[in-house]
Amino acid sequence: MPGAISGPRTLYDKVFQDHIVNQQDDGTVLLYIDRHLVHEVTSPQAFEGLRNAGRKVRRPDCTLATTDHNIPTTPRKNFKSVHQFIEEDDSRLQCETLEQNVRDFKLTYFGMGDKRQGIVHIIGPEQGFTLPGTTVVCGDSHTSTHGAFGALAFGIGTSEVEHVLATQTLLTRRSKNMRVQVDGELANGVSSKDVILYVIGQIGTAGGTGHVIEFCGSAISSLSMEARMSICNMSIEGGARAGMVAPDDITFEYLKGRPLAPKVDSAEWKKAVKYWQSLRSDDGAKYDVDVFINAKDIIPTVSWGTSPQDVVPITGVVPNPADIKDPNKKEACERALVYMGLEAGTKMTDIVLDKVFIGSCTNARIEDLRTAAHIIKGKKIAPNLKRAMLVPGSGLVKKQAEDEGLDKVFLDAGFEWREAGCSMCLGMNPDILSPGERCASTSNRNFEGRQGAGGRTHLMSPAMAAAAALVGKLADVRNLEGYEQALPSSKSAPKHIELPPQVEDPESDADLDNILDVDESSQGNSVQTKAPSSSAGMPPFTQLKGIAAHMDRNNIDTDAIIPKQFLKTIKRAGLSTGLFHAWRFNKDGSKNEDFILNQKPFDQAKILVVTGENFGCGSSREHAPWALLDFGIKCVLAPSFGDIFFNNTFKNGMLPQVIEDKAALARIAEEAKAGREIEVDLEAQVVRNDKGEEMAKFETDGFRRNCLINGLDDVGLTMQMQERIERFERKRTEDTPWLDGSGFLSRHRQGAVKVEAKPVPKTNRGEEVSEPLEW
Numbered sequence: 001m002p003g004a005i006s007g008p009r010t011l012y013d014k015v016f017q018d019h020i021v022n023q024q025d026d027g028t029v030l031l032y033i034d035r036h037l038v039h040e041v042t043s044p045q046a047f048e049g050l051r052n053a054g055r056k057v058r059r060p061d062c063t064l065a066t067t068d069h070n071i072p073t074t075p076r077k078n079f080k081s082v083h084q085f086i087e088e089d090d091s092r093l094q095c096e097t098l099e100q101n102v103r104d105f106k107l108t109y110f111g112m113g114d115k116r117q118g119i120v121h122i123i124g125p126e127q128g129f130t131l132p133g134t135t136v137v138c139g140d141s142h143t144s145t146h147g148a149f150g151a152l153a154f155g156i157g158t159s160e161v162e163h164v165l166a167t168q169t170l171l172t173r174r175s176k177n178m179r180v181q182v183d184g185e186l187a188n189g190v191s192s193k194d195v196i197l198y199v200i201g202q203i204g205t206a207g208g209t210g211h212v213i214e215f216c217g218s219a220i221s222s223l224s225m226e227a228r229m230s231i232c233n234m235s236i237e238g239g240a241r242a243g244m245v246a247p248d249d250i251t252f253e254y255l256k257g258r259p260l261a262p263k264v265d266s267a268e269w270k271k272a273v274k275y276w277q278s279l280r281s282d283d284g285a286k287y288d289v290d291v292f293i294n295a296k297d298i299i300p301t302v303s304w305g306t307s308p309q310d311v312v313p314i315t316g317v318v319p320n321p322a323d324i325k326d327p328n329k330k331e332a333c334e335r336a337l338v339y340m341g342l343e344a345g346t347k348m349t350d351i352v353l354d355k356v357f358i359g360s361c362t363n364a365r366i367e368d369l370r371t372a373a374h375i376i377k378g379k380k381i382a383p384n385l386k387r388a389m390l391v392p393g394s395g396l397v398k399k400q401a402e403d404e405g406l407d408k409v410f411l412d413a414g415f416e417w418r419e420a421g422c423s424m425c426l427g428m429n430p431d432i433l434s435p436g437e438r439c440a441s442t443s444n445r446n447f448e449g450r451q452g453a454g455g456r457t458h459l460m461s462p463a464m465a466a467a468a469a470l471v472g473k474l475a476d477v478r479n480l481e482g483y484e485q486a487l488p489s490s491k492s493a494p495k496h497i498e499l500p501p502q503v504e505d506p507e508s509d510a511d512l513d514n515i516l517d518v519d520e521s522s523q524g525n526s527v528q529t530k531a532p533s534s535s536a537g538m539p540p541f542t543q544l545k546g547i548a549a550h551m552d553r554n555n556i557d558t559d560a561i562i563p564k565q566f567l568k569t570i571k572r573a574g575l576s577t578g579l580f581h582a583w584r585f586n587k588d589g590s591k592n593e594d595f596i597l598n599q600k601p602f603d604q605a606k607i608l609v610v611t612g613e614n615f616g617c618g619s620s621r622e623h624a625p626w627a628l629l630d631f632g633i634k635c636v637l638a639p640s641f642g643d644i645f646f647n648n649t650f651k652n653g654m655l656p657q658v659i660e661d662k663a664a665l666a667r668i669a670e671e672a673k674a675g676r677e678i679e680v681d682l683e684a685q686v687v688r689n690d691k692g693e694e695m696a697k698f699e700t701d702g703f704r705r706n707c708l709i710n711g712l713d714d715v716g717l718t719m720q721m722q723e724r725i726e727r728f729e730r731k732r733t734e735d736t737p738w739l740d741g742s743g744f745l746s747r748h749r750q751g752a753v754k755v756e757a758k759p760v761p762k763t764n765r766g767e768e769v770s771e772p773l774e775w
């Protein structure tokens with residue numbers, strides 16, 4: 001076995017090991033990907049890359065697409081097609097482009113006319129597409145959600161989406177292991193969302209960087225699958241690309257009868273369960289970092305600031321920057337208080353709200369809705385609220401909630417009952433906060449402008465958001481009369497969740513039919529962009545000399561590097577206007593002269609020198625490096641980076657370089673501030689000042705360095721590994737036959753969906769794909 005670890009192994013080690021196709025001497029691993037989820041925001045440029053290179057999707061049977069980020073959540077009664085339904089031009093174009101791509105590449109697609117449509121991280125588990133022991137990726141940072149099943153699931157950028165579409169593999173490196181063990185019983189009123197907010201408060205948003213977190217301990221293993229998903233979902237907010245929970249009987253119970261899980265009690269199911277049961281960390285397995293938490297220390301938790309680590313118990317007060325010693329953290333706290341319009345020392349329960357949002361891939365599953373509904377049942381939302389929105393995570397969650405009468409509970413209380421989508425979690429659709437508005441939100445990110453420019457977000461659990469809706473302020477759900485009866489107790493076994501329908505529903509095919517009816521000429525601009533494609537190879541990066549701009553903030557997230565309104569493009573180019581948009585431009589559109597990139601000579605910067613930690617954390621949007629590149633910045637020097645941003649940057653012929661020596665980095669920053677050029681020499685792995693004197697040495701991963709220096713196309717490189725990938729796939733079919741997409745393909749072959757015959761395309765495996773896939 002290539003790269004096998006001797007001795008006791010963690011859950012992560014096992015799943016990783018089982019997917020190694022090839023391992024290079026320098027530790028670069030070609031990892032097989034079992035499941036690929038696709039959405040409209042991060043896929044257009046990837047499909048375009050495939051198209052430009054004349055490549056096909058290798059495993060259409062392991063790829064599932066939906067549309068979620070851009071879509072309106074208004075009633076779909078009159079929905080006929082995306083073209084007719086989505087008013088906003090860029091959003092519509094992005095969704096239409098996805099539809100064109102699923103049509104061209106013959107992919108399974110849950111569009112807006114399909115009840116199974118929903119947020120990508122809700123529909124995967126719902127369908128049994130996500131299974132224990134699998135590798136799951138998506139061009140989306142919250143892919144970590146799927147780790148709740150004991151899958152190794154992580155977000156990737158668009159170049160990697162292209163790599164997976166073409167090769168069903170990814171080039172990666174082994175991560176470190178981190179264990180977060182939560183023992184004891186969670187008190188009433190405390191949910192898994194409080195657990196993860198508390199954990200992030202403890203470890204910080206960079207705490208898990210470079211690690212895969214395994215969540216374990218009695219408090220975790222007594223949680224339902226949905227509660228586990230909320231925890232793994234926010235692993236990325238703790239800096240970890242992936243979070244995992246060992247699969248157990250609760251997992252297997254959840255999977256029973258899901259459309260894409262092996263059929264219950266079949267020989268395949270038994271074989272699968274046997275394998276799944278082996279997926280737990282061995283006794284004595286070593287973790288690089290251990291965090292132990294007593295469940296009793298956790299009480300309902302809310303965020304006060306603009307980073308998910310800015311949390312306090314609901315019984316607490318807004319922190320005082322004067323109490324913070326670290327100057328960078330103190331400044332961050334001051335900034336956050338100004339942005340949030342809060343004064344130090346204010347009781348959290350005195351903070352008055354404008355809006356409440358219950359939704360997102362963190363907390364829009366049926367249990368979340370049930371919990372919120374129990375709390376508001378028979379009551380009314382507070383009169384000071386301008387709006388309270390309930391946005392189910394998927395069409396099936398919505399349907400089930402309606403079957404249970406929950407829609408009525410929400411509507412009677414004054415909530416809006418919406419259609420499924422990401423909605424106000426990031427406001428790429430019309431659901432946004434107005435400047436200055438304050439929102440209690442069950443989502444996962446409270447970055448500046450996340451829910452709308454100038455909007456203020458407080459993160460919390462569904463129970464707490466429901467309580468806040470009733471009170472009109474942040475509120476402690478435990479103070480509501482009878483709350484114990486209202487909340488599903490953490491002690492009781494999780495209630496079995498009704499399964500989504502497995503039957504072919506004629507309505508559900510409406511969308512695909514629409515796609516097939518689309519007039520090809522109307523899609524012209526969506527498929528013929530001339531934007532550069534990563535698969536065409538990159539210009540080499542050897543030495544770079546130029547002006548460097550200095551930034552000192554910690555945790556500069558990719559939402560800040562490029563806000564959501566610029567993600568609606570289907571191209572890689574032209575993003576420089578969006579770069580640091582909220583910081584670079586005033587509200588009236590004029591330039592903010594105080595911002596470094598608006599000042600001479602830094603408006604010509606080729607290099608960014610960041611002295612704050614964790615640059616590029618958060619979302620997987622590859623638009624962040626594209627925007628930097630478009631502005632002219634090809635290199636970022638920093639003490640640490642968000643993992644996904646770090647990867648994405650390399651894929652674009654840019655160098656994100658860690659400079660560990662903080663004193664040297666500070667000296668480089670001084671040169672930058674003085675407006676003198678610096679030189680980054682990747683061949684010699686040194687940074688020099690404008691006199692050619694060495695300022696710092698650095699080390700770049702060998703494989704990446706080689707690709708950069710030679711401008712290599714890694715999709716092309718991987719395609720040369722065809723034989724090994726095929727060998728791996730043959731073994732996979734033997735060992736884990738349930739992963740071959742047999743469920744829907746076989747049903748499809750029986751003629752469940754009638755689609756007119758098309759010229760026969762071939763996948764990169766050389767197999768014929770006779771018809772678009774549906775199940």
Ligand SMILES: CC(C)[C@H](C(=O)O)[C@@H](O)C(=O)O
Pocket residue numbers: 041042069139140141142155426567618619620621622
């Ligand atoms: C659009 C997508 C790239 C992004 C992500 O990766 O997380 C989004 O889902 C988000 O939550 O910010």
Ligand code: SF4
Pocket residue numbers: 069119120121140142360361362421422425426443444
């Ligand atoms: S975090 Fe929000 S925007 Fe991102 S996938 Fe989840 S619901 Fe959608």
